[in-house]
Amino acid sequence: MSSSGGDSVISRLRKLISDGEYQPGDRIGEVRVAQQLGVSRTPVRLAFRTLEQEGLLERAGKRGFRVREFSAADVLCAVEVRGVLEGLAVRRLAERGLDDSLDELLSFWIQKGRELLAKGHLEEVDVGRWGDINHSFHEALVAAAGSPVIGDAIARNNHLPFAAADSIIIDTEALDREYRKLLQAQLQHELVLQALRCGEGARAEMLMREHAFIGLRYVDLLGMEPVSLSGTDE
Template sequence: MNKPEQRVLIALRKMIAAGELAAGERVFEVTVAQQLEVSRTPVRLAFRTLEQEGLLVQHGGRGYQVRQVSAEDVAGAVQVRGVLEGLAARQAAERGLSAVDLEVLEDCLARGDALFTKGHLTDEDLQAYDELNLRFHRVIVAASGNPAIAQALARLAHLPFASVAALMADSHDLAGEYRRFNFSHMQHHAIVDALANREATRAEALMSEHANATLRYARMFTQASERTRPR
């Protein structure tokens, strides 16, 4: 995924969750491109991805509109992902990580450390974290040796914010995002420690809790609906 598309994706997810783009609202390539100061190409690609994630639906065969999504929809999907990824971590710990998998996970930790050591984040850092976070989760799922988990997660990815790839961040509050993502990265360290030491129960609990941190997105939908509810 190119960086302009990734930036557009992150911004649009946040706008939908926060109610800045309301359920049923039409979205147009030209308007979004102008608002985010990018060309139409990354917007077009982002729209397609958001359709796959269940956040946009096609409107009359042309263009897209924002799908109606509730906090309960998001929470339910995220909780299921937490169970699946927790199971993947448990089974990976029971099997034991290969040297290659451990090396990849430790590389993810090192790259994350480099991002957070300077004490602040940039938009480019958020995009870099998105990439290493996706890599981190995929390695653990593969290390479980259970293809059914990957298949179930792939089906789940079509539900709003259920995919680990569905990163959402607020570029206007990078200080707050630094705290949130730094905490997430510290969870990565704990998960790798549990996996490397073959502590299956601990790895499962940590991974499930890590996934459930995305329930913050469900709270955003609740807050957005309360703001737009007629008085």
């Protein structure tokens, strides 16, 4: 019994790491994790291999693993990687043409975004809803790119902390500023769809690349604290 459902060890361990329970650079042992999660060593060993492939862990010498540390530069780089990959996806999409059903789907999520932002300000509950809308839009784009390869590459990249498209840091203290950010994101979504409809592959690609930065650079511009991962207390 217990809540040991299959891959739940992986996600629980991932959460432990991102919560800072295991510090970046720390050696991470099978026995301790197994005890902490209340499971045997076997699923932990399996999870370690998976998380190593995901990039959250790295081999510590010949023996064991350690939690990988990511600098702010790494996070920026991961965001750029997502940008070029999603850019590739939309360029291919523009080149092969946008079919009606996908146009409809994208329009649907754009309409949802419009409705969410229509009231002119942002409330705290809207944050999660925007996350869903944004995720669905991106997912639809990537899924339609013609091959699962791009989606896989993006998915693997998204395992890195703060790299995923839906990991925009929302400062609930400054919903006003966040609202302007989401307005910008929404505009970029609409521009991408516009470019796709016109078959403008290069433009769509560049828009998507720029769009990736919205969670990072735009934050800096607005004077917020840049993301830092390693060893910061909250």
